[in-house]
Amino acid sequence: MFRKVLVANRGEIAVRVMRACEELNVSTVAVYSDADKRGGHVRYADEAYNVGPARAADSYLDHEAVLEAARKADADAIHPGYGFLAENAEFAGKVEEAEGITWIGSSSDAMESLGEKTKARKIMSDAEVPIVPGTTDPVTDPDEVRVFGEEHGYPIAIKAEGGGGGRGMKVVEAESEVEDKLESAQREGEAYFGNDSVYLERYLEKxxxxxxxxxxxxxxxxxxxxxxxxxxxxxxxxxxxxxxxxxxxxxxxxxxxxxxxxxxxxxxxxxxxxxxxxxxxxxxxxxxxxxxxxxxxxxxxxxxxxxxxxxxxxxxxxxxxxxxxxxxxxxxxxxxxxxxxxxxxxxxxxxxxxxxxxxxxxxxxxxxxxxxxxxxxxxxxxxxxxxxxxxxxxxxxxxxxxxxxxxxxxxxxxxxxxxxxxxxxxxxxxxxxxxxxxxxxxxxxxxxxxxxxxxxxxxxxxxxxxxxxGSSDSGAGDDAEVVEREFTVEVNGKRFDVNLEDRGGAFPASGSGGNKPAASAPEPAGGSSSEDVDIQGDGEVVDAEMQGTILSVDVGEGDEVAAGDVVVVLEAMKMENDIVASTGGTVAQVAVEEGQSVDMGDTLVVLE
Incomplete structure (x- = not known):
């Protein structure tokens, strides 16, 4: 049995794995991002290591940072939980090759063959497991989708090779949607799984x-x-x-x-x-x-x-x-x-x-x-x-x-x-x-x-x-600005520099004695928030329905749009969300760009 297991995950699944380890008399190691420094899994673990900033790509998905944490902790096994690196064959392979560390999960070879859906379909078909009518090779050309539709009818499911849980899947209801849905499935597959390869299946209605x-x-x-x-x-x-x-x-x-x-x-x-x-x-x-x-x-x-x-x-x-x-x-x-x-x-x-x-x-x-x-x-x-x-x-x-x-x-x-x-x-x-x-x-x-x-x-x-x-929200606390401020304090004649989080202006705008300027709130990853944009025109304002990142802007200034047309694609909680115009009109202003982070209520597009 292992001595010490590093759990390469967060939240409830990390705690779940640690509890199992505890019952097996195995020590546990947590990893955490800056956003999770007070997380419950950090509290539960025997020891914990920071692996980077809040952005998952720079922390929980950083192969070297997680492996380095395992080495520092002298862990002899890694359990990935689910999500993040759990189905990443490349990372599993790195753990398998690491001296003195065991991967708790399926092998990287099995993960690769079954994780890529076309390979999995071939394996199951050979084992006489029924598969949905579809392609066993990747599809790249819209014409391939059209030919499939002519043979099997619509709707068609376009699925990302590395997808799962609905991510990377687009449903084509009619031939007119083929190109847009193919491009969207490829884009989502690349964004979430680093693989833009897709395949087709007959879409089962209910x-x-x-x-x-x-x-x-x-x-x-x-x-x-x-x-x-x-x-x-x-x-x-x-x-x-x-x-x-x-x-x-x-x-x-x-x-x-x-x-x-x-x-x-x-x-x-x-x-x-x-x-x-x-x-x-x-x-x-x-x-x-x-x-x-x-x-x-x-x-x-x-x-x-x-x-x-x-x-x-x-x-x-x-x-x-x-x-x-x-x-x-x-x-x-x-x-x-x-x-x-x-x-x-x-x-x-x-x-x-x-x-x-x-x-x-x-x-x-x-x-x-x-x-x-x-x-x-x-x-x-x-x-x-x-x-x-x-x-x-x-x-x-x-x-x-x-x-x-x-x-x-x-x-x-x-x-x-x-x-x-x-x-x-x-x-x-x-x-x-x-x-x-x-x-x-x-x-x-x-x-x-x-x-x-x-x-x-x-x-x-x-x-x-x-x-x-329904329960009530926390009120102003949800929207209150959080700023980390630096203060100089004196205790028993000794001076200390400390950092405190200021929610909604609870502390004075300056540090001790007013000599230190207040810290400013960081800008979103994509640049300035769109709420600072000078709104032009007096027509419909299309706002962000949730916090997320702009994946694509589908309109330009001067374009004519009809009610129901997609103007922006917004990624939130690992899902693509089509933001549509509720009324028709002419695009007077596009207030965001691809890759920009937005908050709920931020202006995206203005119509006249």
Missing amino acids: PRHIEVQIIADEHGNVRHLGERDCSLQRRHQKVIEEGPSPALSDELRERIGDAARRGVAAADYVNAGTVEFLVEEEPGRDGVLGPDANFYFLEVNTRIQVEHCVTEEITGIDIVKRQIRVAAGEELDFAQDDVDIDGHAIEFRINAENAAKDFQPATGGTLTTYNPPGGVGVRLDDALSQGDELVTDYDSMIAKLIVWGEDREECIERSLRALKEYEIEGITTIVPFHRLMLTDERFVAGTHTTKYLDEEIDRSRFEQAQEQW
């Missing part, structure tokens, strides 16, 4: 999203731990996951589980991973999907999943501890027949978002009240404490609530109780949305699909839920 948890050791043993249903999604991002799926018959469940094991074995895979499938809804069905329902391989996630907790609750198997043991060379000590599914579990992603405003991410805030739920069957994975400030530099998920019950009905009832107990004040979360879904007829019946939230549900209900159960 599927179920089913995934199978697997674990494999280096001794040739492959086990699956049942399936999870992740069909409740918004913009291809999961929000509620559960297991087992309420939509599958036992016969179909067995077919999908066997296919997952077969595919993973063919890939010579070792460690934990997830095989994801899309299951086609049967027209007019009432009840569970029969044994002959079509299911198709989607992708393999070569890492631990956000929703692994669901499987842990219904199997009693600690997947993270198994990951560590497998990486240490141990053999799995249970057979496939030993895996028993007990009861039902649901995981709720507690995101700092406002569901009533199209799941708009929070831009800041302080946890003035944080009182998580408890009781029988309630698990809370987080890294938070009351008084913590919300870190918005990465993703919006701040915690995960996992609830277990003897059956799905009890699990839903217990979940309602737990969510009612969950007190969060100071930042907006989607807890009200979760409470609403547990009373939603389609969700309770288990007949929802991946399109339900985006295309079918009455979204005015989100506003009602937010009004009824």
Whole structure:
């Protein structure tokens, strides 16, 4: 067993891994960016090392900085969690080559072959795992998309090779969209995964999203731990996951589980991973999907999943501890027949978002009240404490609530109780949305699909839920300017220079005696904020709907635009967001440029 594990991640998953290490009597090392210097994972770890500025590319994604931290700490293993470097084959290879350090995860070779979706599709097809009709080679020319559309029809999914969780995927509804969507998918793939290679798939209209948890050791043993249903999604991002799926018959469940094991074995895979499938809804069905329902391989996630907790609750198997043991060379000590599914579990992603405003991410805030739920069957994975400030530099998920019950009905009832107990004040979360879904007829019946939230549900209900159960924000604290000021203080005749964070002008504008000028707030990465722009024209002002970075400006001064036309593409929380004009007009002013950082409410474009 390892002596000391460095966890190359942050937040709740870092703490989750450290807890597993603690139970194995293994010391833990945290890494943190400047934005996370007071993070919960830093508090929990035995020791911690700063790896750079807030920007992920300069800290958590910096290969050399993370490896150097491991060397300084004398760690003999690295666990990547999920996200960041978890599916980065290049980094995994560097760890594998590093003397005295073991990679806790799938090998870099398996990660490369299964991480690139076209290679994964070939492996699964050879293993007789059903795949969605599509290309097994990268696509670069819009004409290739058009030919595919003529053969298979529209809509078509264009997917980034290195993508996942909806990132790097664009849906082409008609031939007129081919060029724009192809370019967008390539751009997003390059931005997030350093790979602009894309492939095509027939887009299933209303599927179920089913995934199978697997674990494999280096001794040739492959086990699956049942399936999870992740069909409740918004913009291809999961929000509620559960297991087992309420939509599958036992016969179909067995077919999908066997296919997952077969595919993973063919890939010579070792460690934990997830095989994801899309299951086609049967027209007019009432009840569970029969044994002959079509299911198709989607992708393999070569890492631990956000929703692994669901499987842990219904199997009693600690997947993270198994990951560590497998990486240490141990053999799995249970057979496939030993895996028993007990009861039902649901995981709720507690995101700092406002569901009533199209799941708009929070831009800041302080946890003035944080009182998580408890009781029988309630698990809370987080890294938070009351008084913590919300870190918005990465993703919006701040915690995960996992609830277990003897059956799905009890699990839903217990979940309602737990969510009612969950007190969060100071930042907006989607807890009200979760409470609403547990009373939603389609969700309770288990007949929802991946399109339900985006295309079918009455979204005015989100506003009602937010009004009824939503917590208040921290008020001025969300928007208050934070400036680091330097002061000279004298204690018992000795002088000290100290730095303090000033939120909203709590301190005088100068240091001791007024001799030191106040520090100025830093400019955004892309230059001056657009809120300082001199607005020209008196027509519609198109504002940023959230904090983010401008990926592209699609209009120029003098252009004519119609209502619904995309004027700017804004990246926020790892997703591309099309900012559209609500009315037609002529572009009088473009107030931003590509690569510029903007805050919510900043002016982007002015129309006349």
